Amino acid sequence: MTSLVKRTAIExxxxxxxLVPRGKIxxxxxxxxxAGLPGRARYVGYCLRNTPASERLPWHRIxxxxxxxxxxxQSDSAHTQQxxxxxEGIRVQNNRVSISEFGWQPDLGALLHEIPY
DNA sequence: ATGCAGGCCCGTC
DNA sequence: GGACGGGCCTGCA
Numbered sequence: 001m002t003s004l005v006k007r008t009a010i011e012x013x014x015x016x017x018x019l020v021p022r023g024k025i026x027x028x029x030x031x032x033x034x035a036g037l038p039g040r041a042r043y044v045g046y047c048l049r050n051t052p053a054s055e056r057l058p059w060h061r062i063x064x065x066x067x068x069x070x071x072x073x074q075s076d077s078a079h080t081q082q083x084x085x086x087x088e089g090i091r092v093q094n095n096r097v098s099i100s101e102f103g104w105q106p107d108l109g110a111l112l113h114e115i116p117y
Numbered sequence: 118a119t120g121c122a123g124g125c126c127c128g129t130c
Numbered sequence: 131g132g133a134c135g136g137g138c139c140t141g142c143a
Contacts, residue, residue: 009127027139028137028138028139029138029139032138037126039124039125039126039139040125040126040138041125041126041138041139042125042126042127042135042139043125043128043136043138044137044138045136045137045138046127046128046136046137048137049136049137050128059137062137063137064139065138065139065140066139070138071137077137081137120142120143121141121142121143122141122142122143123139123140123142125138125139125140126136126138127135127136128134128135128136130132130133130134
């Protein structure tokens with residue numbers, strides 16, 4: 001299953017996002033770094049926006065570096081994201097989550113096995 | 118804490 | 131080519 005040939009950037013991004021475990025969150029920049037695309041946080045946002053729901057990516061586990069959700073507080077998307085996070089036991093208050101509490105801290109050694117970048 | 122200006126890099130027009 | 135904007139980030143006021 002662990003294909004070592006995830007070439008295109010968008011596939012790398014999607015793959016990396018898919019590795020974020022339930023109940024944890026990661027930032028756009030973090031995903032970009034892990035995907036071997038340092039400095040391209042915005043690109044990660046672009047990818048998620050353009051990823052069809054059929055991909056079943058845990059897009060809701062991706063937030064800004066300060067823990068805030070990337071959507072306007074009252075938007076449908078923000079509401080959906082909050083609901084999904086809540087369902088995983090992640091508390092969302094004032095449109096933000098606690099990085100220290102829920103931030104994903106991957107084992108880089110193990111990741112090297114998943115993401116050879 | 119909150120806001121904003123740059124800077125970043127890619128995709129689209 | 132050039133211009134513009136984006137589910138961003140960092141630094142500084």
